[in-house]
Amino acid sequence: MTATETAPFEIQPRQTYTPCREGGGRRFVVVKVDGDRAEVWDPFGGPRGLGSSRWVAVRNLHASGTTQHGRQRRTGYRLLSQPTSKWQELCGSCMRWHDEDDMAVIAHGWGHSTCKPCKAANDKRYGAQ
Template sequence: MTMHQVTEDQVYEACHPLDEQRRIRILAVTGNRAEVETLGPGPARKRDILLNSLHPTATTANGQPRRTGYRLVEPPTERSPK
């Protein structure tokens, strides 16, 4: 399995259907971890997350919907300038 490229400023959304589309933004990537911050209402919360929890799509290789981790929703090139 090939891991996709995780870079700063990418935005991911929770795959679990009950997580109410919780989003995170990548702040930094080091080794097998990424520092992220939560997006949305309330204060931003920073934490580390393993890179194997970040996925390029909402489906697995065999087409099943993902139930865990986060899927890429916004590459940094698609965002408007800060």
């Protein structure tokens, strides 16, 4: 690989995605990849908002929200975050992976914990509890 080439984008479990277009849907986590589709988990979908799984075409998952020509994507989902270690927790507010020390609340379930920055923002918006 030369200095100008980049590694090919690889879709992997535990990556979180967000819609390329604002208001285009909810964020989700990749559970597994099976050929040309990926099983994803929405922590707040399904009955009573307790989470649900669905399948997404791999062609709709992108490394960024812009095309090769620099234009904003209008469809699909862009990579939001991926864990750097298997010990990180997923914040359900920002859908980013954090080390345990960066978490305000740990619920030990993908998307049900809260990181310190999100807790501070929630406390500011709704009042500290």
